[in-house]
Amino acid sequence: MIDFEPSEEQAxxxxxxxxxxxxxxxxxxxxxxxxxxxxxxLLAAAxxxxxxxxxxxxxxxxxGARSALTGALIAEELGWGDxxxxxxxxxxxxxxxxxxxxxxxxxxxxxxxxxLGPSFVPGSLALVEPRFDFDVFHPKTTARRDGDAYRIDxxxxxxxxxxxxxxxxxxxxxxxxxxxxxxxxxxxxVVERDAAGLRAEPEQNMGLCGLPTAELVLxxxxxxxxxxxxxxxxxxxxxxDRGRIAIAATALGAARAAFEVARDYARQRETFGQPIxxxxxxxxxxxxxxxxxxxxxxxxxxxxxxxxxxxxAARQVRLAQDQTARVALVVADSAVQxxxxxxxxxDYLPEMSLRNLAGLASYEALALV
Amino acid sequence: xxxRFDLSxxxxxxxxHYRQVALDQMRPISRKYDLAxxxxxxxxxDYWWREGRFGAKGGAALxxxxxxxxxxxxxxxxxxxxxxxxxxxxxxxxxxxxxxxxTKEQQAKFMAGFxxxxxxxxxxxxxxxxxxxxxxxxxxETTAEFDPATDEWILNGTKIFCTAxxxxxxxxxxxxxxxxxxxxxxxxxxxKSFVVPAGTPGMQLLGCEKKLGIRASDTATxxxxxxxVPKDNLLGRAEVKKQEAAKAGExxxxxxxxxxxxxxxxxxxxxxFDASRPIVAAMATGVGRAALEFLIEELARQGVVxxxxxxxxxxxxxxxxxxxxxxxxxxxxxxxxxAAWMMNKGRPNNLEASMAKAKAxxxxxxxxxxxxxxxxxxxxxxxxxxxxxxxxAKINDIxxxxxxxxxxxxxxxxxxxxxxxxx
Numbered sequence: 029m030i031d032f033e034p035s036e037e038q039a040x041x042x043x044x045x046x047x048x049x050x051x052x053x054x055x056x057x058x059x060x061x062x063x064x065x066x067x068x069x070l071l072a073a074a075x076x077x078x079x080x081x082x083x084x085x086x087x088x089x090x091x092g093a094r095s096a097l098t099g100a101l102i103a104e105e106l107g108w109g110d111x112x113x114x115x116x117x118x119x120x121x122x123x124x125x126x127x128x129x130x131x132x133x134x135x136x137x138x139x140x141x142x143x144l145g146p147s148f149v150p151g152s153l154a155l156v157e158p159r160f161d162f163d164v165f166h167p168k169t170t171a172r173r174d175g176d177a178y179r180i181d182x183x184x185x186x187x188x189x190x191x192x193x194x195x196x197x198x199x200x201x202x203x204x205x206x207x208x209x210x211x212x213x214x215x216x217x218v219v220e221r222d223a224a225g226l227r228a229e230p231e232q233n234m235g236l237c238g239l240p241t242a243e244l245v246l247x248x249x250x251x252x253x254x255x256x257x258x259x260x261x262x263x264x265x266x267x268x269d270r271g272r273i274a275i276a277a278t279a280l281g282a283a284r285a286a287f288e289v290a291r292d293y294a295r296q297r298e299t300f301g302q303p304i305x306x307x308x309x310x311x312x313x314x315x316x317x318x319x320x321x322x323x324x325x326x327x328x329x330x331x332x333x334x335x336x337x338x339x340x341a342a343r344q345v346r347l348a349q350d351q352t353a354r355v356a357l358v359v360a361d362s363a364v365q366x367x368x369x370x371x372x373x374x375d376y377l378p379e380m381s382l383r384n385l386a387g388l389a390s391y392e393a394l395a396l397v
Numbered sequence: 398x399x400x401r402f403d404l405s406x407x408x409x410x411x412x413x414h415y416r417q418v419a420l421d422q423m424r425p426i427s428r429k430y431d432l433a434x435x436x437x438x439x440x441x442x443d444y445w446w447r448e449g450r451f452g453a454k455g456g457a458a459l460x461x462x463x464x465x466x467x468x469x470x471x472x473x474x475x476x477x478x479x480x481x482x483x484x485x486x487x488x489x490x491x492x493x494x495x496x497x498x499x500t501k502e503q504q505a506k507f508m509a510g511f512x513x514x515x516x517x518x519x520x521x522x523x524x525x526x527x528x529x530x531x532x533x534x535x536x537x538e539t540t541a542e543f544d545p546a547t548d549e550w551i552l553n554g555t556k557i558f559c560t561a562x563x564x565x566x567x568x569x570x571x572x573x574x575x576x577x578x579x580x581x582x583x584x585x586x587x588x589k590s591f592v593v594p595a596g597t598p599g600m601q602l603l604g605c606e607k608k609l610g611i612r613a614s615d616t617a618t619x620x621x622x623x624x625x626v627p628k629d630n631l632l633g634r635a636e637v638k639k640q641e642a643a644k645a646g647e648x649x650x651x652x653x654x655x656x657x658x659x660x661x662x663x664x665x666x667x668x669x670f671d672a673s674r675p676i677v678a679a680m681a682t683g684v685g686r687a688a689l690e691f692l693i694e695e696l697a698r699q700g701v702v703x704x705x706x707x708x709x710x711x712x713x714x715x716x717x718x719x720x721x722x723x724x725x726x727x728x729x730x731x732x733x734x735x736a737a738w739m740m741n742k743g744r745p746n747n748l749e750a751s752m753a754k755a756k757a758x759x760x761x762x763x764x765x766x767x768x769x770x771x772x773x774x775x776x777x778x779x780x781x782x783x784x785x786x787x788x789x790a791k792i793n794d795i796x797x798x799x800x801x802x803x804x805x806x807x808x809x810x811x812x813x814x815x816x817x818x819x820x
Contacts, residue, residue, distance in 0.1 A: 029462055030408070032735045035399035097400060163708035265706075291811060306819050311808035312801070318811050319752045322735075323728030330402045330731060343723075346705040351724040389709055 032326075038098055045102050048077060049109025053117075054285075057110035060238035061380055066116045066190065068148075074117040075148035079106075083121065083397065085128050088140040094125075096270055096332040099397025100277035104325070107281025111384045112238030114278050116150065118395045119188045123151030123195045125396045126216055126267060130259035135218060139195055150190035152221070154198045154244050155268070155393035158185040164268060164392050169246065170203040171215050171256075178256060180217060180249040188394060189228055189242035196221055197257075198246065199264065199393075213261040217251050225249040235383035239394075267396065269345040270335060274395035276328050276352035279388055280321060283356040286363035286381035287317045293376075294366050310366060317359045324348070324355040353388040360385040402731075404469070405462050411452070412469045418449060419477025424782075427478040430613035431785050435563075435605050438484055438613055445485045446518035464672075464737035468679035472730070475683030479789040480613030482680065487511065489561050490673060491521030491574040494590055497669045498632040507592055510570035519571035519595070520564030524556035524619055531558070532802045534576065535585035535663065539621060541577035543635070548628045550591055552577055552599070552621040558606070558796070562617025566602050571595040573619065579637055585663040587637045592630040599624030610788030674750040674797055675736040678757035681793035682730045685761030688768040688786040689722055695772060715771060722764045729757035748810040755803035758794030765790040 034042060052070055060066055075081075079102055084090025106114030120143045127139045142149050157167055169182025180200055187196065198219050202212035219226060226249050228242035259267065291314050294305035304310045327348040334341035363378040364371035371378045404412065422444050430438045474482045488495070488511050495507050510519050530536040539554025552575060556562075565571045572594045580587040593600050603618040693703060696715065703719050704712070712720075732753040739746035765787040769776035776783045794800045809819050 029401070029405040030403065030465055030734055030738060031398055031401050032738055033398045033400065038399065161708065161710045163711070165706060165708075295812060305808075305812050306814065308801075308805070308808075308819075311812065311814075311819055312804045314811060315755070315804040315807035318807060319732070319756050320728075322752055323725075323732050323756055326731035326735065327724060327728055329400055330727070333400065333402050343705045346720060347724040347727055350720055351728060354721070 034101060038101055041098065042101050042105055044077065045079065045105040046108070048074065049105050053106065053109030053113050057113065057238070057377075058374075058380070060110065060113055062237075062374075064237050064240060066113055066238055066240075068191075070113065071116060071148045071150075071190075075120075080118060080121045080124055081144050084124050084140060084144060085136075088128070088136060089144045090128075090140075096273050096335040096397050097329060099270075100273055100328055100332045103274050103277035103395065103397060104281035104284070107278035108285045109281075110238065111278055111282040112236045114281070115188065115236065115239050115394050116190055118274065118278075118397075119150040119152070119190060119193075120148070121151065121396045122153035122188060122393070123197055123218065125270070126153075126197050126257055126259070127218060129267070130216070130257035130263060131218070132254055132258065134254055135257075139218060142194060148192070150188065150193040152188050152190075152193055152196035153271075153393050153396070154184035154187045154196055154246075155271075156186040156390060157183055158243065162390075165214065165265065167199055167201055167214075169198065169200040171200040171217060172203050174250065176253050177250045178217060178253065180219070180246045180251065182246050184244040184246070185231065185241075186233075186390065186392075186394065187228070187242045187244050189230070189240050191240070193221055195219065196244070198244075198249075214259075214264040216257040216259055216264055216267075218255045218257065219246075219249060219251055223249050223251065235380075235386065236391075236394075237383075265342070266335070268393060269331075269341060271393040271396045272345050272349045273328060273332050273335065274397040275388070275391050275393075276324075276349050277332075277397075278395060279352055279356040279385055279391075280325055280328060282381060282384055283317075283359040284321055286360050286378055286385075287314070287321060289377045290314065290317070290363040290366040293370075297368075304366070313362050313366065317362050320355040321359060324352045327351050349389075356385040356388055357382075404465070408462055408466045408469055411466045412473060414452070415470050415473035416476070419473050422449070423474065423477030423481050427481070427782055428779070428785070430478075430480060430484075432612075434607060434612040435615060437564075438481055441481050442484065442486055442518050445487075449485070450487065462738070462741055464675065464740040465734055468675055468733055468737045471676050471679040472683040472686070475680040476687045477683075478613065479680060479684050479792075480611040483560055483611055483614035484564075486518035486520050486564065488521035489565075490523035490669070491565060491572055491592075493669045493673055494523055494574040494632060495521075495592065497672070498590065499592075503592070503629070503632065507572055507594075517568065517570070518564075519568050520561045521571055522559050522561040522565035522573045522617075524559040524562065524573050524575045526558040527555060528557055532799055534667075535588060537576055537578060537588065538581065539575065539577040540581070541579055541589060541591060541631075543579075543628075544625070547625070549625040550628065550631060552591060552593065552624040552626065554621050555603075556619045556621070557617075559617045559619055560796075561615060562619055563602055563605055563615035566593075566595055566600055566617065566619055569596050573600070574632065575619075575621065579635070583637050588663045589635070590632045591626055592632065593621075593624060593626050594630075597624055597626060609791060610785065611792055668747075670798060671736075671745075671747050671750045672740060674754040674803070675733050675740065675746075677793060677797040678729065678733040678736070678750075678753040681754075681757040681761040681790065682726060682733060684786050684790045684793065685722075685726050685729070685757075685764040688761075688765045688783055688790070689719075689726060691781075691783060691786075692722075692768045692771060693719060695775065718767055718771060722767060725756075725760040726764060729753065729760045732756050748807060751798065751803040751806040751810075754798060755800055755807060758800055758803070761790045762794045 082091035083094040086092035202215045227245040331344040331348040360381040601620045606616040736749040736753045
């Protein structure tokens, strides 16, 4: 029966993650955005919470509690702290979940223990390609069978590339011929970050500056057949949908943070002897922000619940992803507007919210739950 | 307890039952009573009185998800026809007021007629708005004066925009709940509500409004001229509390759950909106879904199938619009169900009820207008119902609190401002 209340366990997780976000993440949000380097101590502390490990299989030493919905609850709180750091903290899942779900036993034994060890090991997923007409289900990166190995060629961007990572999951189209632009099924490969033919060039982006990302050039990268995930096209689509929900939830958390600072600022800032929040022009804007955030969150939850139930969820994910992208940008922009001139200044959160939340549609697969 | 979106068996049964009712009983006469404005939709009214009001066969008793089920019913029936929904012989908002603020005796007395099997259909209604005071309900000028000689209240004033006001004021057994002030100088604290039974001398039906949409609904103007009702027809207490007069009302009321609303006068009356706004939001969702479903089906008939997995750059303008309409509609629906679910839990839902109403009212206004726009001549033609749904949808962003009133309530809640601070 319909219910909007997190379970006791979920409520505890939300509380724990929120406190971590408030005490550890938010205070380092601005400095990380400026430096572009997430503090190792913070990543280590987050690792100890076991947020990703909790979703990995028990047989490998994980918690075995995989849930898109619980993942969305976690992602929102982390994103509330800081979106870039949230994605850095969640990055081990980019390798961990695809391998756990679809990796051969030998691959699981090779990859998962590292992610579940005592220290933080980041993960990477290479999906997005640097073209305006990028189609997530038809990447131009190709994988060709070559004896008992595959040869991967292509160009990827927005690939999380934190220091200390060992593996990157590369999504490609399987190709028979030799021409470019293969139209085969989606395929995923676990590639060593130091593989021959793989070059990572650090990116400079408008937003998410606290998350190191790279453009990956793959030129004749050879990977053994064993490194291919036994995931069908449909499996990978579901995996991508889980990523969309994770990103949407993270963005909602970031939007909520922007809303909250705008709300608090509007209560303090005075014009003509009155707090600007007492003016309907500002108050109604804040009301709309609150309504839209709640509406988008319920869409995210509903899609996550459908994913957890194993139901066909592509349409619900599409609605949730689109609505969140739209809402997050409007909320961030509204927060800047409420702050007025101060919204443009890097001393305050809203300008970062706007940089982080614009272009959300290109953030495919920066997180997985 | 956990977050989940599957409906209970009872809810699902009600959902499919009322969809069938909408299809069989409402859609076939939808255009007829849009054109025959103000005419009594006899076949619908009789069906509802005879059969419809008893619910799904086997009696779908309202379980602990009762408010969600009520919202599903409202959505399905307004998917059928919003005007006919408003014309159903039910206690409607008058009943909500009696349930929220009335004593057991009052509830038994005034609601009895609605539980009777057989007989003639009757209606309940609520009369708040006056020609010069709508959203600012505290500014009403209809007066109630006590006559100790006869132990009666004497009502004087004019009410407009009274939904179901024709049936409720004229068909014996029904009633109108009328808001009136005991003392204009005392502000909202002096505003009380009175049950005026249909046919009471001094209550006169002046006529019904000609409207943009929901034309099957009788939106009445009622005049009260020395209209006398017994002392016990007052809902709540007669005292005018001074502290209530001093404090801000409406959205500043922190304890607006249905359980704590008795004897709170103006605040108590306002609290009935926390129950009615999710229902109006559900009604809105029904009209919006009617238009959106038709649009998608019509596009499919023309060979245009919405691709949910097309990359953003390849989406057509129509696909982009339809996906946005679907997302807005579903967000409105989920906000509505959340507010209704909170009602079931007995939790204060003033904020969530207004969020649902604000979102749904605006969403379906845009959705139905966009449907007309996309369908072009088909959208504009009276041969189809799309243009009617556009006209019907708009009222949802106006009644039971306009978009702006609901924004105001949400803003006060999130800012923790009273109505005196944020006006």
